[in-house]
Amino acid sequence: MIHRSPRYSDRSILVCQGLCCQTDGSEKLLTAFKSQTPSDTKIIPSGCLGKCEDSPVVLTLPRKISYKRVSLEDVQNICNALF
Numbered sequence: 315m316i317h318r319s320p321r322y323s324d325r326s327i328l329v330c331q332g333l334c335c336q337t338d339g340s341e342k343l344l345t346a347f348k349s350q351t352p353s354d355t356k357i358i359p360s361g362c363l364g365k366c367e368d369s370p371v372v373l374t375l376p377r378k379i380s381y382k383r384v385s386l387e388d389v390q391n392i393c394n395a396l397f
């Protein structure tokens with residue numbers, strides 16, 4: 315079986331699932347991003363992105379724009395702003 319890792323040139327949204335971000339609701343964010351983003355965008359649950367003080371954190375690729383203290387209300391705006 316061939317497993318293809320996400321390429322950083324692809325349109326992707328990393329939704330941190332580290333402990334701090336999970337404590338602040340990142341599991342619900344992950345679900346929201348999966349349901350609201352276009353099919354050509356990969357939604358990737360990530361490990362800690364190193365910004366726990368700003369949790370929950372989302373990183374968009376390929377531009378490498380990070381968003382801090384993301385709420386469910388921010389999900390659609392983040393998608394619209396990037397693509």
Ligand code: FES
Pocket residue numbers: 330331332333334335336361362363364365366367369370371
């Ligand atoms: S756990 Fe999400 S940035 Fe550290």
